[in-house]
Amino acid sequence: MAVDVKIPTVLRAQADGQASISVDGETVGLVFDQLITKFPGLRPNLIGDDGGMHKFVNVYVNDDDIRFLDKLDTKLEAGDTVTILPAVAGGAL
Amino acid sequence: MTRFNNILETIGNTPMVDISQLSPNPDVKMFAKLEGQNPGGSSKDRIALKMVELAERDGAIAPGDTILEPSSGNTGIGLALVAKLKGYNLRIILPENVSPERRQLLEIFGAEVTLSPAEEGSNGAIRMAEKISADEPSYRFLFQYGNPANPLAHYEGTGPEILRDCPEIDVFCAGLGTSGTLMGVGRYLKEHKPDVKIVAVEPPAGELVQGLRNLDDGFIPPIFSGDVLDGKTIARPRESIEGTRRLLNECGIFAGVSSGAAVYGANRYISRAMSEGTVVVLLPDGGWKYLSSGAWTDDLDTVVDRANRINYW
Numbered sequence: 357m358a359v360d361v362k363i364p365t366v367l368r369a370q371a372d373g374q375a376s377i378s379v380d381g382e383t384v385g386l387v388f389d390q391l392i393t394k395f396p397g398l399r400p401n402l403i404g405d406d407g408g409m410h411k412f413v414n415v416y417v418n419d420d421d422i423r424f425l426d427k428l429d430t431k432l433e434a435g436d437t438v439t440i441l442p443a444v445a446g447g448a449l
Numbered sequence: 450m451t452r453f454n455n456i457l458e459t460i461g462n463t464p465m466v467d468i469s470q471l472s473p474n475p476d477v478k479m480f481a482k483l484e485g486q487n488p489g490g491s492s493k494d495r496i497a498l499k500m501v502e503l504a505e506r507d508g509a510i511a512p513g514d515t516i517l518e519p520s521s522g523n524t525g526i527g528l529a530l531v532a533k534l535k536g537y538n539l540r541i542i543l544p545e546n547v548s549p550e551r552r553q554l555l556e557i558f559g560a561e562v563t564l565s566p567a568e569e570g571s572n573g574a575i576r577m578a579e580k581i582s583a584d585e586p587s588y589r590f591l592f593q594y595g596n597p598a599n600p601l602a603h604y605e606g607t608g609p610e611i612l613r614d615c616p617e618i619d620v621f622c623a624g625l626g627t628s629g630t631l632m633g634v635g636r637y638l639k640e641h642k643p644d645v646k647i648v649a650v651e652p653p654a655g656e657l658v659q660g661l662r663n664l665d666d667g668f669i670p671p672i673f674s675g676d677v678l679d680g681k682t683i684a685r686p687r688e689s690i691e692g693t694r695r696l697l698n699e700c701g702i703f704a705g706v707s708s709g710a711a712v713y714g715a716n717r718y719i720s721r722a723m724s725e726g727t728v729v730v731l732l733p734d735g736g737w738k739y740l741s742s743g744a745w746t747d748d749l750d751t752v753v754d755r756a757n758r759i760n761y762w
Contacts, residue, residue: 364524364656365654365656365661366655366661366662366663366664367664401524401663401664410664411667411669412664412665412666412667412668412669413664414655414665416682416683419682419684419685419717420681420682420684420717420721421649421681421682421683423675424675424678424679424680424681424682439653439683441653441654441655441656441683442655442661442664442666442667443667443668443669444571444572444654444655444661444666444667444668445570445571445572445575445594445626445654445668445670446572446695
């Protein structure tokens with residue numbers, strides 16, 4: 357069951373320069389496990405010291421932030437898009 | 450009461466308008482709170498006034514001082530209005546890729562504008578302001594991202610206005626920048642109507658900031674608390690501009706690009722999670738400052754391409 361993972365510019369060096377990677381996994385956590393197996397350099401960027409998500413990374417399934425869904429346990433369906441983005445200041449300031 | 454002693458007294462009490470024609474579900478009503486009706490043209494007038502008032506109360510600033518703030522425009526314009534009336538000087542650190550109207554407005558109000566690099570986005574403006582403030586302590590740095598007066602303005606003003614005008618509210622949806630609107634309105638509504646859901650809509654800023662070296666350059670506003678939110682959705686430039694066009698074409702509301710994003714985010718939430726009820730969407734500013742973006746006039750692909758380089762939030 358493949359989903360499409362979008363890698364942000366800032367992390368592409370750790371992912372062979374790829375912007376988009378097809379990965380199998382039933383949840384975001386399982387997809388991350390696959391990604392980290394393939395590209396170990398991504399681990400410190402995705403996972404924090406406490407084993408949860410890195411503080412400055414936001415992950416979206418079909419554009420909804422998984423911190424407000426089921427976090428790493430958020431379920432995925434075939435064809436979903438998982439977007440990884442760094443947390444930066446933005447918005448109408 | 451429509452007679453005031455000065456322009457600052459006209460801040461707040463913005464109108465709420467039924468925009469249910471934009472709802473994807475006929476059983477879900479939508480209302481828009483038109484923050485562009487504030488005198489400086491955005492919801493940021495509220496926080497500008499509150500930050501200055503509380504700093505004055507605490508003795509941290511006094512007329513004649515120079516206020517320093519990083520802003521992509523709206524907070525700067527609000528502060529420029531407050532500074533003019535209250536006798537402060539103002540220096541704004543502005544990312545160089547904001548719409549030209551914002552810079553023009555800051556300058557006609559008398560603010561000194563210092564540009565920060567486009568590729569560093571708002572993070573870069575914040576860093577530059579922090580450095581200037583550390584090097585030259587005579588500046589009075591209000592720091593909207595970390596100043597409790599920012600959410601407080603919405604807790605005391607915007608939130609009560611929304612519940613007063615729409616007591617049947619089920620969902621509140623607004624754009625996420627400093628998070629002040631969502632934190633202040635969200636806390637007020639949850640205290641007074643605990644079942645209300647708070648939904649944030651954000652631009653994909655992390656895609657657009659090119660100067661980010663690594664994740665540790667990341668930034669989360671100190672006033673932000675995830676506990677207040679029930680959902681958070683990305684609105685990309687295309688969806689944001691489409692929302693802005695729908696507001697104009699279907700509701701006659703001339704609003705900014707982030708307002709279109711808020712409408713898009715509300716619609717997504719309605720489609721995903723609601724069978725009936727009422728949603729209030731906050732529209733932070735009017736369309737005036739974005740005319741040069743071509744948002745209403747140019748081919749959609751052209752505008753989207755431009756929006757990937759220019760900060761219209």
